[in-house]
Amino acid sequence: MRKVMTFLFLFVLCGCTRLGEPLEKVEEEIDETESVVICSGEQKKTVTFFSKGDSLYAMQYVFYQSIDDYVDSLDLEGFVSQEEIVERINNALSEKYKDVAGVSAIGEVQEKEIQYTLMIDFEAADFDQLVEKGLLNSGEIESQYISLKKTKEAYQAQGYVCQVQ
Numbered sequence: 001m002r003k004v005m006t007f008l009f010l011f012v013l014c015g016c017t018r019l020g021e022p023l024e025k026v027e028e029e030i031d032e033t034e035s036v037v038i039c040s041g042e043q044k045k046t047v048t049f050f051s052k053g054d055s056l057y058a059m060q061y062v063f064y065q066s067i068d069d070y071v072d073s074l075d076l077e078g079f080v081s082q083e084e085i086v087e088r089i090n091n092a093l094s095e096k097y098k099d100v101a102g103v104s105a106i107g108e109v110q111e112k113e114i115q116y117t118l119m120i121d122f123e124a125a126d127f128d129q130l131v132e133k134g135l136l137n138s139g140e141i142e143s144q145y146i147s148l149k150k151t152k153e154a155y156q157a158q159g160y161v162c163q164v165q
Contacts, residue, residue, distance in 0.1 A: 039160040055145040061118040
């Protein structure tokens with residue numbers, strides 16, 4: 001009887017411990033759902049956010065300026081062609097952002113306006129450089145990522161209307 005009790009005890013003990021099997025790890029699921037949010041503001045300003053979950057990986061900012069306002073700011077006399085305007089704008093943008101990783105900017109003439117498009121790839125960008133150029137708030141540097149939710153809320157507080165695409 002003693003042998004049977006010892007055998008049952010060992011059988012129950014081995015059945016409860018499951019030696020040799022790894023413990024199941026519980027991992028927090030990270031939302032990797034890609035989304036695009038477009039925020040529209042006054043004077044045809046548009047900001048488009050590209051994210052995986054709540055983490056922004058890119059942003060596009062589009063705004064406009066009248067050709068007359070641009071030409072007046074140059075203090076030039078005489079006629080300035082559209083090609084010359086585009087060349088001056090893109091040279092200035094290239095100079096301003098040439099050393100900023102992950103940032104590209106172009107200007108295009110559309111009828112009587114200049115469309116400026118600024119694109120930021122946060123995965124390739126240096127956050128310190130973005131802050132230095134005024135493209136990112138210094139508070140974002142300390143976090144692990146740039147939050148879509150917080151950024152969208154900040155733009156909405158400035159009067160932008162945002163929609164998920």
